[in-house]
Amino acid sequence: MIVKIFDNEQLAGEYAAQIIIGQIKRKPGSVIGFATGSSPLPIYKAMVGACESGDLNCSHITTFNLDEYIGLSHRDPQSFAFFMKHRLFDKLKIDEKQINRLSGAAEDPEEECRAYERKLNESGPIDIQILGIGSNGHIGFNEPDTAFSEHVHIERLTEETVGANRRFFKSEDDVPKLAMTVGIKNIMSSKKIILIACGGAKAWAVDKVINGKEDPMVPGSILRSHPDVEILLDKAAASALDRG
Ligand code: F6R
Numbered sequence: 001m002i003v004k005i006f007d008n009e010q011l012a013g014e015y016a017a018q019i020i021i022g023q024i025k026r027k028p029g030s031v032i033g034f035a036t037g038s039s040p041l042p043i044y045k046a047m048v049g050a051c052e053s054g055d056l057n058c059s060h061i062t063t064f065n066l067d068e069y070i071g072l073s074h075r076d077p078q079s080f081a082f083f084m085k086h087r088l089f090d091k092l093k094i095d096e097k098q099i100n101r102l103s104g105a106a107e108d109p110e111e112e113c114r115a116y117e118r119k120l121n122e123s124g125p126i127d128i129q130i131l132g133i134g135s136n137g138h139i140g141f142n143e144p145d146t147a148f149s150e151h152v153h154i155e156r157l158t159e160e161t162v163g164a165n166r167r168f169f170k171s172e173d174d175v176p177k178l179a180m181t182v183g184i185k186n187i188m189s190s191k192k193i194i195l196i197a198c199g200g201a202k203a204w205a206v207d208k209v210i211n212g213k214e215d216p217m218v219p220g221s222i223l224r225s226h227p228d229v230e231i232l233l234d235k236a237a238a239s240a241l242d243r244g
Contacts, residue, residue, distance in 0.1 A: 001210070001223065001224055001226075001229045001230075001231060002229070002230045002231070003210060003230075003231045003233065003238075003241075004230065004231070004232050004233070005233050005234070005235060005238045006232065006233065006234055006235075007234070007235065008198075008234055009042045009196075009198040009234050010042050010045075010046075012042060012196055012198065012232040012233065012234060013040075013041070013042020013043040013044075013045060013046050013196065014042070014046045015232060016040075016042075016043040016046075016130070016194050016196060016230075016232055017043050017046030017047045017050060018046075019128070019192075019194060019230070020032065020043070020047060020128055020130075020194075021047070021050055021055065021056050023127055023128055023192075024056065024057070024058065024061060027127065028057065028059075028060040028061070029060045029061065029062070030060075030061050030062075030127040030128070031061070031062045031063075031064065031123055031124060031125070031126045031127050032061055032062070032063055032064075032126065032127060032128050032129075032130070033063075033064045033065075033066060033126040033128070033129035033130060033182070033187075033190060034063055034064070034065055034066065034084060034088065034130055035066045035067075035130050035131050035132050035140070036065070036066065036067070036080040036083050036084060037132045038132075039132030039133070039196050039197060039198060040130050040132060040196055041087070042196070042198075043130060043194075043196060044087055044088045047088070047092060048088070048091040048092065051091065051092050051093070052091075056092070058092040058093065058094050059093065059094070059095070060098075061094065061098060062098050062100065062123050063084075063089065063094060063098060063099050063100060064100045064101075064119075064120060064123070064126060064182070065080055065081065065084055065099075065100065065101040065102065066080075066129075066131070066140045066141075066181065066182050067080060067102065067140045067141045067179055067180060067181040067182060068080045068081060068101065068102040068103070068104045068179060068180050068181075069104050069176035069178070069179050070104055070109050070154065070176055070178040070179055070180060071104055071105070071176050071178070072104040072105070072176060073103070073104060073105035074101065074103065074104070074105070076104075078168055078169060078174075079104055080101070080104075081101045081102075081103075081104070084099075084101070085099075100116070100119050100120075100123070102116050102152075102180045104176075104180070109154055109178075109180055110154065112180060113151075113152040113153055113154060113180055114152070116152045116180070116182075117151050117152040117186070120152070120182070120186055124189065125189050125190060125191055126189070126190040126191065127190070127191050127192065128190065128191070128192045128193075128194060129187055129190035129192070129193045129194070130194050130195075130196070131187070131193060131194070131195040131196070131220075132195070132196060132197065133195060133197050133202055133205050133206065133209070133220050134160070134161055134164065134205065135160065135164060135201045135202060135204065135205055136158060136160045136161065136205065136218075137205040137208055137209065137217070137218035137219055137220045137221065138158075138161060138219050138220070139184070139187060139195070139219050139220045139223070140181040140182050140183075140184075140187060141155045141157065141161070141179040141180075141181035142155065142181055142183060142184050142187075142219045143155055143156070143157065143158050143161065143219070144158065144216070144217045144218065144219060145216055145217055146183075146184060146216065146219055147184070147216065148184045148185065148188075148216060148219075148222050149183075149184070149185050150183035150184050150185055151183040151185050151186055152180065152181070152182050152183055152186060153180070153181065153183055154178060154179070154180055155178070155179050155180070155181050156177060156178055157175075157176070157177055157178070157179055162175045162177060164201075184219060184222055188222060188223075188225075188226055190226075191228065192228045192229075192230075193223060193226055193228065193229045193230070194229075194230050194232065195209075195220070195223065195229065195230070195231045195232070196232045196233075197231070197232070197233055197234075197237040198233065198234040198236065198237050199234070199236050199237055200236040200237070200239060202233075202236075202237040203236065203237055203238070203239045203240040204240060205218065205220060206231070206233060206237050206238065206240065206241070207240035207241055208220070208221055209221050209223060209224070209231070210224075210231065210241060211241065
């Protein structure tokens with residue numbers, strides 16, 4: 001596991017983007033797993049900049065979104081599908097056919113998870129999986145106490161996660177309480193994982209991932225046993241590491 005501490009999130013994002021750009025240059029048909037949320041935005045901003053300057057061509061990549069709220073269609077501005085389309089995929093000019101996402105509006109979410117698992121198996125392994133981390137240590141929407149052996153599945157969100165994501169909704173009642181997520185087993189099957197965490201709210205979880213023991217109560221702690229993980233932090237997210 002490589003841990004890098006940057007002066008700010010922009011520098012962390014630019015570093016991660018360079019790794020992804022290098023991967024896509026070496027293998028234009030790369031499979032990239034994308035996380036939603038605030039953490040990866042500096043990476044996406046740097047990727048969009050590279051695309052606009054002609055340094056990045058994403059026309060052959062295949063993408064997999066990491067997770068989705070149950071009950072929100074891809075047209076809902078709060079859905080992760082909408083977020084990824086407007087924040088990244090449209091700007092990188094990625095064809096709709098190359099984008100894989102869980103449908104939050106699926107009539108049968110269990111079947112939707114099984115179908116996504118099949119797609120992952122057909123297109124995978126993922127070359128680079130980008131992750132953020134929840135302040136409770138979740139990766140994807142794999143909340144504390146999720147088995148490390150889990151595949152794509154439905155997850156009930158913890159109060160902490162609902163509270164953290166409330167900022168994107170009008171009220172806490174509007175935040176979906178159920179989600180579909182790529183499982184820890186799927187994440188660990190990726191060839192390379194880049195986790196980006198910035199801000200003091202992530203310091204506890206980051207310390208547990210790097211210095212704690214492997215513990216399902218901190219889902220991100222499994223990452224230590226992956227052969228190729230880079231953890232990119234700003235100083236605030238790294239602030240609890242000295243004590244470890
Ligand atoms: C998002 C996801 C989550 C977030 C995590 C951190 O697709 O799977 O694990 O990465 O909740 O969210 P932010 O980055 O908004 O702090």
